[in-house]
Amino acid sequence: MTRAERIAALHAAARERVIVLDGSWGAMIQKRSLTEADFRGTRFADHTVGLKGNNDILCLTRPDIVTELHDAYYAAGADISETNTFSSTVIAQADYELQSAVRDLNLAGARLAREAADRWTAKEPHKPRFVAGAIGPLNRMLSMSSDVNDPGARLVTFEQVYDAYREQVIALHDGGVDLFLIETITDTLNCKAAIKAILDIQDEGYEALPIWISGTITDRSGRTLSGQTVEAFWNSVRHAKPFAIGLNCALGAELMRPHIAELSRIADTLVSAYPNAGLPNAMGEYDEQPHQTGHFLHEWAEHGLVNILGGCCGTTPDHIAHVANSVKGLKPRVVPERPRAMRLAGLEPFELAEG
Numbered sequence: 001m002t003r004a005e006r007i008a009a010l011h012a013a014a015r016e017r018v019i020v021l022d023g024s025w026g027a028m029i030q031k032r033s034l035t036e037a038d039f040r041g042t043r044f045a046d047h048t049v050g051l052k053g054n055n056d057i058l059c060l061t062r063p064d065i066v067t068e069l070h071d072a073y074y075a076a077g078a079d080i081s082e083t084n085t086f087s088s089t090v091i092a093q094a095d096y097e098l099q100s101a102v103r104d105l106n107l108a109g110a111r112l113a114r115e116a117a118d119r120w121t122a123k124e125p126h127k128p129r130f131v132a133g134a135i136g137p138l139n140r141m142l143s144m145s146s147d148v149n150d151p152g153a154r155l156v157t158f159e160q161v162y163d164a165y166r167e168q169v170i171a172l173h174d175g176g177v178d179l180f181l182i183e184t185i186t187d188t189l190n191c192k193a194a195i196k197a198i199l200d201i202q203d204e205g206y207e208a209l210p211i212w213i214s215g216t217i218t219d220r221s222g223r224t225l226s227g228q229t230v231e232a233f234w235n236s237v238r239h240a241k242p243f244a245i246g247l248n249c250a251l252g253a254e255l256m257r258p259h260i261a262e263l264s265r266i267a268d269t270l271v272s273a274y275p276n277a278g279l280p281n282a283m284g285e286y287d288e289q290p291h292q293t294g295h296f297l298h299e300w301a302e303h304g305l306v307n308i309l310g311g312c313c314g315t316t317p318d319h320i321a322h323v324a325n326s327v328k329g330l331k332p333r334v335v336p337e338r339p340r341a342m343r344l345a346g347l348e349p350f351e352l353a354e355g
Contacts, residue, residue: 021310110175286314
C-alpha cells in the first residue's frame with residue numbers, strides 16, 4: 001500500500017469501529033532489565049555520557065527489542081503502534097549529548113515500525129496496521145518560567161523548540177510514518193511549535209499526514225501543567241484541524257473519564273484516550289490489571305465517548321489485548337456538529353456565538 005492508501009484506510013477504519021493504539025513502551029523496556037551495554041551498542045560504546053534509560057537509542061543499538069515490542073502490540077490487536085521516538089529531539093537528547101544522532105533516531109524508529117506494520121498488514125490484510133510518529137513534550141517548557149523569581153525566564157525560545165520539532169517531524173516523515181502523534185502535552189505552546197513545524201513542511205511540499213494531538217491532565221484540577229482546562233486546550237489547537245484530539249498519561253481511566261466526556265462533547269473531530277494503568281503505587285508501579293483497564297474503556301466506548309483507545313504508563317500487550325477485545329463490535333463515537341462561533345482560550349475558554 002502507498003502512504004496515501006494507508007491514510008485512506010485509516011480514515012475508513014475510524015468510520016467503522018473504535019481504533020486501538022498500543023500501550024506503554026517504557027514499562028515493557030523496563031521488563032527487559034537492559035544494561036548500559038545494551039543502550040550503547042557498538043556505535044556508542046565509547047560515548048562519554050551514560051546512556052542507560054535513554055529508551056529511544058534502542059532504535060539504533062537494539063532494534064531487535066523495538067521490533068519485538070511492535071510485534072507484541074500488533075499481535076495483541078493494536079491497529080496503530082507508535083514509533084519509539086518520544087524523546088528524539090535535540091532538546092531532549094542534549095541530556096545524553098546525542099544531539100547529532102537525532103535524525104538517525106527518528107529515521108530508525110519510523111522504519112522499524114513501518115516494517116512491522118507492513119508485515120502484519122500482509123499477514124492480516126483485513127486489518128491494516130498503521131504507524132504513528134511519536135512526538136513527545138520535551139523537558140523544557142515555553143509557557144512557564146524556569147525561575148520562580150523571574151516570571152519571564154525560559155530555558156528555550158519558541159524558535160529553538162520549533163527547530164527541534166521540525167528536525168524530528170521531517171525525519172519521521174522520511175522514515176514512513178502514517179500520521180504524527182503530538183502526545184503527553186503539558187505545555188500548549190510547545191505543542192503549537194510542533195504543529196507549526198508539521199504545517200510548515202506540508203507547505204514546503206511534504207505529503208500532508210494526519211495530525212493527532214493528545215494532552216495530559218496532570219491532577220484532579222482538570223488542567224494541563226501549563227494551566228489550561230480541556231476546552232481551552234481544544235480551542236488552542238483546533239486550528240490545526242487534527243485527525244484526532246485526546247488525553248493520555250497522568251490520570252488512570254477512572255479519574256480521566258469526566259475530562260474525556262467533556263472533550264467528547266466539544267470536539268468536532270475524533271476523540272482518543274490512552275490512560276495509565278491506574279495511579280502509581282508507593283513504589284511508582286501500576287497495579288491496574290488488564291481486565292480492569294478493558295472494563296473501564298469498554299464503558300467509554302459503549303457510551304459513545306471515544307474513537308481511539310489505547311494505554312499509557314504501566315500498560316502492556318495484555319492490557320491492549322483486553323481493550324481490543326472489549327471494544328470489538330462497538331460503534332465509534334459520532335463526531336458532533338457544533339454551531340459556528342468564535343472560540344478563544346487563555347487558561348479558560350471563551351466563546352462568542354452568532355446572534
